[in-house]
Amino acid sequence: MxxxxxxxxxxxxxxxxxxxxxxxxxxxxxxxxxxxxxxxxxxxxxxxxxxxxxxxxxxxxxxxxxxxxxxxxxxxxxxxxxxxxxxxxxxxxxxxxxxxxxxxxxxxxxxxxxxxxxxxxxxxxxxxxxxxxxxxEDLAFPYLLLLVSGGHTQFLLVEGVGAYRRLGSTIDDAVGEAFDKTAKLLGLAYPGGPAVEQAAAASVDPTRFALPRPMLDRPGIDMSFAGLKTAVRTTAHAAAPLSPADVGDLCAAFQSAVADVIGEKSRRALSLFSEAYPDTPPVLVVAGGVAANGAIRQRLSQMASEAGARLAAPPARxxxxxxxxxxxxxxxxxxxxxxRGERIDDRAVPPRPRWPLDANAAALLGSGRKGAKA
Incomplete structure (x- = not known):
């Protein structure tokens, strides 16, 4: 409702x-x-x-x-x-x-x-x-959105229907893409997100492999996952041949690094939301396929509680x-x-391969004849 x-x-x-x-x-x-x-x-x-x-x-x-x-x-x-x-x-x-x-x-x-x-x-x-x-959920505008999927990873202010302002984004790979490519690298099943999460749940020592937390040492809320994906590849090659325990521990390390980055960047994004709407109780909505990941949800829930914010996450389905x-x-x-006293009929609207929610935001991932990627 x-x-x-x-x-x-x-x-x-x-x-x-x-x-x-x-x-x-x-x-x-x-x-x-x-x-x-x-x-x-x-x-x-x-x-x-x-x-x-x-x-x-x-x-x-x-x-x-x-x-x-x-x-x-x-x-x-x-x-x-x-x-x-x-x-x-x-x-x-x-x-x-x-x-x-x-x-x-x-x-x-x-x-x-x-x-x-x-x-x-x-x-x-x-x-x-x-x-x-x-x-x-019973949710009014405005709220902060963390969109995490195979093709998109970005923070947006959702101010109304059709009113979206992008605050930050990944500068390279989307987090879902990083999950899929990590799974493929480690010989796990497709789709990669659930496979990595399942392998991580079986980890014997989730702290065994040290992986980087990209861009946490920089201000702002933009993210990067290409380097983390490369670090997984380098670590896997160094530990080859990989046993099932190696794969589980490496997946746990990767998932933890992603959760740390998303958790910290979300905390910063909530601060920006509160600056924009100081009289509005902060709400962080997490949506997209990666929002179904249990470890990421847990990290966001903990962060939101510490920040005095409400976390809203739709059911996994x-x-x-x-x-x-x-x-x-x-x-x-x-x-x-x-x-507004208007009617909608979009029968003349063409299909579009690219269609950013915030059309006024600068393209971070390139653009061209098909339009901005993000």
Whole structure:
């Protein structure tokens, strides 16, 4: 449930998500009393299709979305016991992401919206993550967002629907990418994040390997994970051949280093939030696939408690890519537009491989014909 000053109009939205290697559809309803209900949330992971390659192959992902999406949309509607006439809108990820997958989801959503005579809401995938905590908790604007995923690692001030200010970011690898590449280096299964966490849980001596904490000796909240990934490779080569115990201890050391960096940078980011909003109780929302990592959540919880801040973390199933967050973002945008006396219909919006939440922030990871990466 979300904080409201007046009762909202009830809304039911079908969401579609295909930005990477999860094919997903969901139906979310906002009642007139302000309570949100996830009526269905179907997610089909493609992990098995990509496991042999140790990462997502864009062409394989796009073909899988084409093969799966129609049935998943049908399953989401059936599980929600919802007919097309019951929908108020269709929402779909329009970017950022692997462009083949984005095209499949967005074009499907446009076809459904046109056939059902419903408006289309083109959703920024990152906005879906940014607003998920408002789906699951009583959370008002503004708040601080830590977005940690395979493609993004950044701090943002979330000041309202469509109002985001980036405070800091990774200057190289996203933390989820670092998890995946560490797993691949150590011969662990794909996806790498859960595999590294599982191996770390079996560690006999988590302090055995000393790994760096990049950029903690510098001011600010920007982060770097490329050097940490390189340090894991160097340490692994020095200790080769690696036993299962070696792998567990190295994963624990890597995970601890990541948690230390994210914990300290989050503490600094909370200070910046309090400077910007001195009269607002600080809230840190952590979202994205890496937010499901137990060690990182524990470190953030400890840090938030020490800083006198509230930590809001969606359930693990809503941290990874899913369509409920896209449907919810669609509801948020529809309500925001209605409050301004406007209507949304994004049928002319094109798919985008890049789409930063803060369009005014300087690109840290480069830009070009496709737009800023972050």
């Amino acid at each position: 979300i904080s409201q000053s007046s009762a909202p109009a009830p809304l039911t939205v079908l969401g579609i998500e295909t930005s990477c290697d999860e094919t997903a559809a969901a139906v979310v309803r906002l009642d007139a009393d302000g309570r949100a209900h996830v009526l269905s949330n179907i997610i089909r992971s493609q992990a098995s299709e990509h496991a042999a390659f140790g990462g997502v192959v864009p062409e394989i992902a796009a073909r899988a979305h084409i093969s799966l999406l129609d049935r998943i949309v049908q399953s989401a509607m059936e599980e929600a016991d919802t007919g097309w006439d019951d929908l108020d809108a269709v929402a779909a990820t329009a970017g950022p992401g692997l462009i083949g997958g984005v095209i499949v989801g967005l074009m499907t959503a446009k076809a459904v919206a046109m056939a059902a005579g419903k408006p289309l809401v083109a959703v920024n995938h990152l906005e879906g993550h940014a607003l998920t905590a408002r789906l699951t 809503l941290c990874t890519d899913n369509a409920a967050m896209i449907a919810w973002a669609g509801i948020e945008r529809l309500r925001d537009a209605a409050a």
